[in-house]
Amino acid sequence: MGRQPCCDKIGLKRGPWTIEEDHKLMNFILNNGIHCWRMVPKLAGLLRCGKSCRLRWINYLRPDLKRGCFTENEENEIIQLHSRLGNRWSKIAAHFPGRTDNEIKNHWNTRIKKRLKLLSLDPVTHEPNEQKGISSDKNETAIESRSSKGEEKSEEFKFMDSHAKRDSLGTEEKMDGVKLILDETNDLLSSYDIWWGGLDFGSWIHQETNTKSYYSLENSVNPSMGESSSIQEESLQQWVESVDSVLSWDGFNYLEQELFFLQNSK
DNA sequence: AAACTGTACAACCGCTTTCGT
DNA sequence: GACGAAAGCGGTTGTACAGTT
DSSP states (O other): OOOOOOHHHHHHHOOSHHHHHHHHHHHHHHOOSSSSSTHHHHTOSSOOHHHHHHHIIEEEEOTTTTOSOOOOOHHHHHHHHHHHSSSSHHHHHTTTTTTOOOHHHIIIIIIIHHHHHHHBBBBTTTTSSSSSSSSSSSSHHHHHHHHTTTTOOOHHHHHHHHHHHTSSHHHHHHHHHHHHHHHHHHHHHHHHHHHHTOHHHHHHHHHHHHTTOOOOOHHHGGGGGGGHHHHHHHHHHHHHHHHHHSSTTHHHHHHHHHHHHHHHHH
């Protein structure tokens, strides 16, 4: 005999997650860890299947996720890895801490593929296309048919336009802009490190790949940190309670504000 | 201002692999 | 070792939102 079934799908909710559901799931996992995904929705009071909870956590709620745009370096590295590994998104994602396979896959399909096509490279083989117009992507046929009908600018031209605008900035201006973004990001991430530093994410990762070892928040806080760890616990609770504001991780500003006291206490 | 179109990405589906019985 | 469920993974779809007509 095997294991118990994951779930009967009758009466289970599907579609986009609500703030309340995210709140429940995050609260539950942060307090109890993941023993078994099948049990998570039951114990957390969610009408979702374990698989859906796992996906939501891994792709969206995990606190170690690095949200935001991919840098050009990251894109280039993705292209290199893809040429070696193909569509093994999880293997590729393993090279980018804080990025999910789903995120990389989406980015590949929506951005990088186009970029390669502009360079007349086949996104599948990474080889130069022998003749223009040959593509493994059916969408391109549609683009071409539109172009051939004389409809304004093709997608390719629009894409090039947007990049041309960005590239019309002087190199120095661009570098300044990039530096500013990186500085801000690094500041924020270092705060973020402090925030989560007391949490044993090593155990998390280990636990996620090895279901025999369980994660517990109590064990995760370094006792030697004394007062600061209790501040972190308290602040963590605040953070979890106000998670609805954080849920859009693009809005790092909020997180930055929440972490302000930590920055000042450096 | 409304309708239409395209884009980005969260979420689902189904197949494969891993693991417990 | 066989069986079956859980977990992992990649492909695909649905939809919200932004931009365009």
